[in-house]
Every structure is written in C-alpha cells, then in structure tokens.
Amino acid sequence: MRILLVYPIFPKTFWSYEKILALVDRKVLLPPLGLVTVAAILPQQWEFKLVDRNVRPVTEEEWAWADLVIFSAMIVQKQDLLDQIREAKKRGKLVAVGGPYPTSMPDEPKAAGADFLILDEGELTLPMFVEAVQRGETSGTFRATEKPDVTATPIPRFDLLDFDAYDMMSIQFSRGCPFQCEFCDIIVLYGRKPRTKTPAQLLAELDYLYELGWRRGVFMVDDNFIGNKRNVKLLLKELKVWMQQHNYPFRFDTEASVDLAQDPELMELMVESGFAAVFLGIETPDEDSLQLTKKFQNTRSSLVEAVQTIIKAGLRPMAGFIIGFDGEKAGAGDRIVRFAEQAAIPSTTFAMLQALPNTALWHRLNKEGRLRGGKDGNINQTTLMNFIPTRPLEEIAREYVEAFCSLYDPVCYLDRTYRCFMMMGTPKWKAPFKMPDWVVVKALLIVIWRQGIKRETRWKFWHHLFSIIKHNPGVAEHYLAVCAHNEHFLEYRQIVREQIESQLKEYLAQGTEKPYVPEQEKAEAYAS
16 A cells, blocks of 8 residues: 655744745754654555655655555645645545544545545544555544553654755654643643653654754654653653763754743753753733633743743743733733733744634634634634634734734844843753854854844844853854744744735725624623
8 A cells, every 4th residue: 555645735824934944955844743653653564655745746756656645734734735635636546634623624624525534643543544444445534532542652754754854853742731721722632631652652762863863953742741740750851861872962842831930840851851942822911811711820920930930941932922812901912012021032923812623712602603704713823813802803903913013023032032041041961062064054144144234133133142152152052043033033024914914904894893792791781
C-alpha cells in the first residue's frame, strides 16, 4: 500500500514568520508532527511519501504513485484541505482525513469527497481504519470514546521530513489540560486529564532527531507542558542529563499556563534542560473577563509579577491575548497594550475571540442564538468574530487593529524586547562554541542594516544592543534573534489592518447588528 501524506497550506498568520524564515533560507516554522506520527502508527510495511504544501505542491508523479491519500488539518487550514480533497478525488484516489478540524466538523471534509474519516486520536482510530482497508472497504468513519495511553505512541517518522525546510522540529510530551477555559477546544479534543509519555520515550525521540542530524530548535508542542507537574519534573531531570551528555544540541520552546511562575523548581529545571521561551495564555488583564471565561488560574496572583518572575528565571515569555469577551468594557485593546508594556513581553499573539466548534463557549452562544456566518470559527488574527458580541463589533474591531499596530510599532517592540532581556536570568549552562553558518551571519547583517542603519529604530537598536552586551551578555544571542522577529511583525501588522478593515467594510455594508444583551440585563432594564 502506497500512502501519500499531505499537509494543507496555512494562510498568513502570526506564526508564519515568512520574512524571518526567508532571512535564513527556510520555508516553514514547524513540520506536521501529526502526519509523521500517523506514518509511525500505520503498518511499517506500507510505503510513505510526505508533502507539506507549505513547502511545495504535490507533483503529478506523487498523485499517480499513491494508492491512498491521507490529510490532516487544523481549522485554519480548512480551505486548502477541502480544495486538496477535491484534487485527489479528481484523480480517482481514495482519501482519508483526520486531525482537529475533521474531528470537530466532519461533515465538511466528507461533503468535499473524503472517503475515510479517521477522527479523534489516531492511536485508537488508525488501527480501526487499517482493519477496514485490509477487509477491502472503501469508506468509513472511525471514532473513539476513550483517550489513548500515549506511552504506547511510537517514535514519529521524522525521516520523512525535509529538514532543510523547517526552522524548528516538533515533539510532544503530553496531551490534555487540567483547566476549563470556556473558549478552548484543547480540552474538548484531548480532555482535562493530561496524559504524558515516559521520559525514556521522549528521550528516544530526541535520540532519533539527533541521529538524523538535527541541531536546531525543538518546539514542545504540548498545549500545556506543565499540566502534569509531577511527570514533567521527572522528564526534565532526565532531559537535563541528556542535554549535558550531548553538548546541548537543541534549544526548546513550549506552551504553559501562567501558574508556572509559582513553581521555582520547575522553572529552574526547564532552564537547565535548555528551554529558552514559553508561550503563556494571558488572554486579557481584565479580571471580570477571566472569571467569565473560567480562566481562574490567571486570577490567583498578579499577572505582571507572574510574567516577570518567569523572565527572571531565564525564560522569554510569548503571550496570547484575546479581545471581545462578553461584558468587556470599551478600551480593552489599550489595556492589553499597557499590560504587555508593563510586563515587558516582546511577542504577543492577539486576536478577536472566536467560538470554536464544540467548546463550552460555542454551545452557550449557539443556545443563545448568537453564532453567525460559518460556525466553525477561526483562530487567525485576520478574522472578525463569528458571533454577536455584547458591544458593537465595529468598536471591538477598531480597538483590535489599533492595539495590534501599537504592539508592533518597531520602536515599541525594540523597547519591550530590551526591557525583557535586561531583567532575564542567564542560563547556567553554555553550549560549546561553534562557528555560525554563513546563512545566520547573512541574516544578522541584514537585520543590523535594516534596524540599525536604515530605519528610525537605528539609535534604539545600537543603544539597546550595547547595553545588553555590557549588562547581560549571556542573553545577547537570544536577544538579537528576537529583534529579528520585528521583520515579520512590521509587515504582518499591515496585513491585519488591511484584512480586518476590508471585512469590517463588508460587515457594515450589510447593516450593523445590535450588540447582544444578556437576559439578566434585559430583566434588570425592564424592572427599572
């Protein structure tokens, strides 16, 4: 059986980083970990080819070679997934689909022509699919009511990837998150009980990457790496030794809840094991909104102090923010900008709230008759809300665009990055010196030319760089890498403005909706 694994295109997003990747001659930030894991679970006597359409298109020779085409996609990849299903069916191919988007909205890929729907988590549903294929079946839907034990997950087939195309590799230690945020689909897809691999299992994956020659960054893609703190500490204690023995070949980034700041031992272990950055779901500095959306873990202590504690431990924070929560007061965009400045967070994802399929938020809004347009939602930063908010959508959208552009004003970005790295703890370990590749040197020279000579940032750039070298030299290389990110945001903020304003114009031309008024407020207004 010849299997063609195809990963659909991502539209331009916050995470696209095209301008930065172009500087170092790479195509994509991260590889399709789901598909290389699927390839490892399927029978190994089958033949596999993988095409990431974010790197290159599928060739006619590859279409002709395949007996079966397997796609995996997230919601943001929806359009290209549906288009590629149709392309495969035009060529008479059997098509199987899986991943978060088909699991949440199976009817849409099925309507596009998918023969097999391999939903939920593949450790349980892929064996069902294999049995059906071996029986000669040509269609079917495979679902699981339980969550798999990830200690049985095999080492992903990293050998199928074109390493030169990617800036970082992806690995996964855990699935699931213990919290109950109303808007989050992770707990819907993977549950609230974090399931982890064993330390030996994860180290075997790193061994394989090392043997294949990988020597750059690794993203631990867990949606909450510290969801099971006991198990993650067991991993880190062994990972710390592995990294020492291998002369620190990788640098890790990951995602974690902000309560990481309350565990000094955990932060120290992460830094000693080679972790450099952590994505935090801050969402909003408005405590009323955090309470409403059930993100209680962010209300237990000062968020600014928590972020700065993480920085001082030696981890660069990235943060996610959302605008448009129910009951939100005007000026939410300005409050988010002020928070990011106060906390000194260099990079912040920022989007209008979306009701993702089957989340608690989606079910509540559907019951209230507030979902509009497509009901699948979209977590891209260039999309209007898919429901009727409690204040005018036009007001939210304009606040959002202005706040996004303020956050990524080049001078403000450099200042925030500088303040972050000036307070950052320095790692106690150091990888052995090696001459940088020419592509990295070239990228550095381009950044210096653009930010240190050509643009209005020139004085800030040199002042901040020399100050970092003088006062905190151990973080200088990391600091320069984050300065380079400005190349992406400078362009992307304009994309956000243009696309949101275009969609807003269409929305206003159709006639504005009245903001939603909760039943309690209606009753109170009537009583008064």
